[in-house]
Amino acid sequence: MNDMRMDQATQEATPPGGGASPSVIDIRQLSLTFKTNDGPVFALKDVDLKVGAGEFVSFIGPSGCGKTTLLRVIADLETPTGGTIAINGLTPEQARLKRQYGYVFQAPALYPWRTIEKNVMLPLEVFGFSAAERRERAARNLALVNLTGFEQKFPWQLSGGMQQRASIARALSFDPQLLLMDEPFGALDEIVRDKLNEQLLRLWSDTKKTIIFVTHSIPEAVFLSTRIVVMSPRPGRIIDVIDCDLGDKRTLEIRETPEFLKIAHRVREGLRAGHSYDD
Amino acid sequence: MSAASSAHVGAPAGRDGSAIPVLVITALILAAWYAACLPMNSNLPQLQNAAGDLMARYQIAWALERPVLPAPHQIVVELYNATIGTSLFRQTADGMVPNPRNLSFHAWVTLSATLLGFVIGSVLGIAIAVGIVHSRTLSKSLMPWVIVSQTIPILAIAPIIIVALGSVGLTGLVPKSIISAYLCFFPVTIGMVKGLTSPDTMQLDLMRTYNGSAAQTFWKLRWPAAMPFLFASLKVAITISLVGAIVGELPTGAQAGLGARLLSGSYFGQTIQIWAALFYAAVLAALLVVTITAAERATLRAMGARP
Incomplete structure (x- = not known):
């Protein structure tokens, strides 16, 4: 069932019989085992996934299901112990060296001694952009996340939601086509989270970027995604992949519609099948 | 807000x-x-x-x-007489020379050794910390020596340093500074190892996603993150640097310096002179700490610390 779903999704992005895959992310039989003193921990086991350009894919599952680990493997922050993974045909390391993705962490991870503008400029400084280019890009991306006017503030002067928006501007500043987001709104309250979800959706449809989004919130996943990857722990694996096309112009009200509830129900069923609700 | x-x-x-x-x-x-x-x-x-x-x-x-x-006011009077009440220079056949009766002259002798020792010790302390943070080998080989160095009583090692350096023609300021540096590098190393490793995993991972070089990670992340730790260490280092300079003046019977005044005071039973030198040293230490605190405040303010 999973495989069938994934094949459908793949076929949309891949020309039939095409050898070279245009997938942005192509993961096959990926495994990652951590060696610990208490024996091996199977963080990921036999994961298969393809993500096409412009998709918004959410990883959802309980703690320990490997969703963050999978994202970190894509970002070359963890090294898999088995299987293959390609990002635009490159290894994760090559993709990282070519700066093909922007990463948004669970916390804003802004450097507290830098102003908001300087924080957004950080990757640009590392990459050696000119001062004029840095300023222009910082201004443009801060405007994109509605933070114009806060350039000279320090992180502690901003609310948690604003800080996370600044960190998104930082990830977008060098214009990567792939955005990896690890529970970016997990620490925020529901009202702020709703607002940021709407803004993120608008940003995604405006910029046509590919976004991989880790979350443990079912409504968030259903609201944002074009596909939802349901994961389960021990060992970390994919148990369902759900297509979720609620249209480009969705607003928060969509969450009361039957279509939305149907998909949310299926996500919940998937989580239950993976024993995610067991103690 | x-x-x-x-x-x-x-x-x-x-x-x-x-x-x-x-x-x-x-x-x-x-x-x-x-x-x-x-x-x-x-x-x-x-x-x-x-x-x-x-x-x-x-x-x-x-x-x-x-x-x-002595009574406190006797010390205050002695302090006044030995500083403001005495000219800083005196006329001799060789022209104007510093007046050894003026306590401020002795204080300057000690202070110059303190400052030189503090600079050497701090630079050395930071360098060792950078090495320890970036190299496992250095961490394993250096750290035990750093700790052992502080278990040796300074009073035992000070004469050895003075004699050893004296035999190669180094006397006066430099040996005292070395003793100061020997004492004060330690808190700087310990503080900076802590400071340079203080960035959290996310802040470090962020640099990794940018493929930042070790130098970029150091200057853009580790070094600024270590600033509060650096200043905390420097405040400790400057006071023990002063102690080191005074200790360095004791074993040789130095002619000048607050340590020399303490020693000659005890030879001749001039208790008031000892207390005056002691108070001068304490005031000096306080001023040095205040100076570093001011530098700390200015630096951290510029780095966006909450007021």
Whole structure:
């Protein structure tokens, strides 16, 4: 069932019989085992996934299901112990060296001694952009996340939601086509989270970027995604992949519609099948 | 914002409130000191032979020329006479030379060794910390020596350093600075190892996603993150650097410096001179710490610390 779903999704992005895959992310039989003193921990086991350009894919599952680990493997922050993974045909390391993705962490991870503008400029400084280019890009991306006017503030002067928006501007500043987001709104309250979800959706449809989004919130996943990857722990694996096309112009009200509830129900069923609700 | 403004409102009140307890304790210490002057000095002939009531005996005890314990005002008078009351230079056949009767001259001799030692020690301390943070080998090989270095009593190693450096023609300022540096690199190393490793995993991973070089990670992340730790260490380092310079003046019978004044004072039973040198050293240490605190405040303010 999973495989069938994934094949459908793949076929949309891949020309039939095409050898070279245009997938942005192509993961096959990926495994990652951590060696610990208490024996091996199977963080990921036999994961298969393809993500096409412009998709918004959410990883959802309980703690320990490997969703963050999978994202970190894509970002070359963890090294898999088995299987293959390609990002635009490159290894994760090559993709990282070519700066093909922007990463948004669970916390804003802004450097507290830098102003908001300087924080957004950080990757640009590392990459050696000119001062004029840095300023222009910082201004443009801060405007994109509605933070114009806060350039000279320090992180502690901003609310948690604003800080996370600044960190998104930082990830977008060098214009990567792939955005990896690890529970970016997990620490925020529901009202702020709703607002940021709407803004993120608008940003995604405006910029046509590919976004991989880790979350443990079912409504968030259903609201944002074009596909939802349901994961389960021990060992970390994919148990369902759900297509979720609620249209480009969705607003928060969509969450009361039957279509939305149907998909949310299926996500919940998937989580239950993976024993995610067991103690 | 409201937290910041309320902190502003709170700060002056806290300062007002804290001044009174400090003054009360100071007054109590002074009272106890004055009271102790009679029993501490009662074995001296001037007091054993003195007749009269308690108050009369106290008046003698507070004005002795070579007391065991001088009264606080005697030290203040001596401090005044030995600094403002004495010219800093004197005329000799060779022209104007520093006047060894002026305590500020001695203080400068010690201070210059302190500052040089502090600079050497801090640079060395930071360099060792950078090495330890970036290399496992250095961490394993250096760290035990760093710790062992501080278990050796400084009073034992100071004469060795003075003699060893003296044999290669280095005397005066440099050996004292080396002793200061030997003492003060340690808190800097410990503080900076902590500071340079203080960035959290996310902040480090962020640099990794940018493929930042080790140098970029150091200058853009580790170094700024270590600043609060650096200043905390420097405050400790500057005071023990002063101790190192004074200790460095003791074993050789140096002619100049606060340590030399302490030593000559004890040779000749000039207790008031010893206390004056001691107080001068304490004031010097306080000024040095205040200076670093001011630098700390300015730096951290520029780095966006909450006021």
